[in-house]
Amino acid sequence: MLYSDKVMDHFTNPRNVGELADANGIGEVGNAKCGDIMKMYIKVDKGVITDVKFKTFGCGAAIATSSMATEMIKGKTIEDALKLTNKAVVEALEGLPPVKIHCSVLAEQAVRAAVADYYKRLGIDPGPIVGEIGDCHACSHDE
């Protein structure tokens, strides 16, 4: 499979795993049929993501990209977190095999889903801010 050492590090010792009791934004994306579900918990304070946790059902790349994504948004403002792209996550992980790129897309989407949920809880329509979360492009499975 040829995962990079960085991927293996994040897979073996995932950062920020678990649930966040006082989360004020939770997003879940993916589809169990395809073998991937990502759930992201964020705690937002004054526009800054002060804490983040994740749970993932998925392959090595799915777990590693979740872990890396949480590291990359922790302490960032919501605006910066929304700028996180799957490409940036893949780069930070020193690459992914081509067949695993869709797993990194899932990580990007999980962050956006969590932010969208945060706005929804505030009674704000997340649409204009977060945009379309979209489906996994890798497959046509519907939930």
Next chain:
Amino acid sequence: MAETRFVYADNAATTKISDAVFDAMVPWLKEGYGNPSSIYRKGDEAARAVLKAREQVAAALGAEPREIYFTSGGSEADNWAIKGVAHTFAKKGKKHIITSVFEHHAVLHTCDALRKEGFEITYLPVDDMGLVSVEDVKNAIREDTALVSVMYANNEIGTVQPISEIGALCHERKVLFHTDAVQAVGNLPIDVKAQQIDLLSLSAHKIHGPKGVGALYCRRGILLPNLIDGGGQEGGHRAGTENVAGIVGLGVAITKAMETLPERAARLRALRDRLIDGLLPIERCRLNGDREKRLPGNVNISFEGVEGESLLLTLDAHGICASSGSACTSGSLDPSHVLLAIGLPAEVAHGSLRLSLSDDTSEEDVDYMLSVIPGVIEKLRAMSPLWERIISEK
């Protein structure tokens, strides 16, 4: 948890070459380099070694030496048998082939290729225990059926098919019968004559022989067109300078495996059953495939809420080599066609684990796996949102 130990539990994928096989191969990789087609002594010695291996393979199957053709492995043997029969019978207007939905890809993709050429393929279902029904085969046979191809034992879930019954049926209905016995050879008794098998594929690397060599048994009287044309090797039926060392290795491997089959199988079955019984108490898991009609070394269990690739990678970190039916390990999108065929929902198929044992597997290896796997499942479930959902729904 015990100290890390290396446990190779993926013997259905490939096995380690045994010392006896390696030692038998070395002379042919060193001084015995003659070409078996050459008439000088150095060539003749190689030809004799190939002949001896042919006799060994024949003896292991209850066949005659001239019914054995060496190939580059199980896949080539499957392709040759199926494409060969298909193209021969197509000339007589028989363009229908019967196989099962859960064959190895070497058979399935060969049938797919033939389908695109205009052949009609019936893919028999398997029941939830992973067994093909003889009745289904019977009902599927038509006037224009050229071949029935049903695997001897499944590579993922280890289920053993009713080969003798299918053989008798095909014989009675005068339809040729091929079986992919890559997983069965060396693990189950085989007698091609008694079982009325017309064509049988096997591969050396599944039985502690080398990779890249296999054989096709083709019953005397059946004339297959060549898959690989050229020189006069294999009686003019399969060209290419013989892989002498590999063929010698196959001969030794199959002889060793068949010689001691009852004892070996009994030991494997005991290890297998201890592993199954030790894992099944884990919450929300199930054994895939019939428990009795099963290869002696095959364990295949699905753990809900767990994804196969991450399971394999975690086990690897603990020194355990295993395999899974998850799509994620293969880079495809759908999980194992075998697990879907026995009715597993996709999300459960993703969480399957195959542990396949061999003569190299020890009691301590089983102890170790039993000490490691439950904790790994627990850890992965703890971080799985799917598991969270399953638990909350119950």
Next chain:
Amino acid sequence: MAETRFVYADNAATTKISDAVFDAMVPWLKEGYGNPSSIYRKGDEAARAVLKAREQVAAALGAEPREIYFTSGGSEADNWAIKGVAHTFAKKGKKHIITSVFEHHAVLHTCDALRKEGFEITYLPVDDMGLVSVEDVKNAIREDTALVSVMYANNEIGTVQPISEIGALCHERKVLFHTDAVQAVGNLPIDVKAQQIDLLSLSAHKIHGPKGVGALYCRRGILLPNLIDGGGQEGGHRAGTENVAGIVGLGVAITKAMETLPERAARLRALRDRLIDGLLPIERCRLNGDREKRLPGNVNISFEGVEGESLLLTLDAHGICASSGSACTSGSLDPSHVLLAIGLPAEVAHGSLRLSLSDDTSEEDVDYMLSVIPGVIEKLRAMSPLWERIISEK
């Protein structure tokens, strides 16, 4: 006559695995038994070894790694290339293939099989020096030509064909060009891009690598249907668990051969020329094949009045392994199609001797052959009624 010595002079038939190749293979026959498709480290290590070998083969040919597909040898590569191109282009109505009359049987019999399927084959003649004419290729190309397949160097008489010119011509005429380079690889410089070769077959056991492994170079963009369908190995284009040890052996063998090609070829040419010059003074003999456009290690001489098989057996008794174009050695009735193609009368073709040298051949080996062969010829002629007739006629 000198004391008996063992001289292996049949390196065009097969070679001895070199120590470097053997040493590189052993780890993959022992502890490195993982299946390259498995995701745990033991599998990944094997996958990396296969990848490295793919890079080595690509580098040796001036190709890209993804253009290299491992096969079970030269014959499989030839079959795959030719049948694959034929079946692809047949769909577009192009059912004409051009080859030469003196190809290896892996090409000729493949073309014969296609002919029986309805393809039209043009067999180009060769001149009395054993060379294909570019002009002939040019004249043979038609609107419906799918493929030109001309061997790089002939296995019997060692003549090297105008590959770059044929490549340029095919490129210009937009016809695919395949070359069987089994004898050329490791003995002649090759650059598939510069020479505009679309498909090229090679085999490890001709260059001090193992038997049963080879490769097909297939230029990027050419999509061949599979010869062997099944698992996802070789990018889904050639199924079967990889012969890891064999593939590693091929990688090392081709690297060693290409690395030191100029020095090695120069040494071989000197040995070859000494052998030719030492044998040609024998009465009524002739060198077969062009003297200059010739493999560095190939000697092929016909001795009138002598029959090949008895010559080989006598040489074997003197410790010399060689080959012949005699039908008697192959069990067929006609002598070598190659020797007939260059215009040799059948009775002369019967008396041909091929001595093929390699890095393992020493000056002393050449001395020994020169000390033995003339006497052997003399002895056989003394008992040959054909020789008696020839002599009386002159």
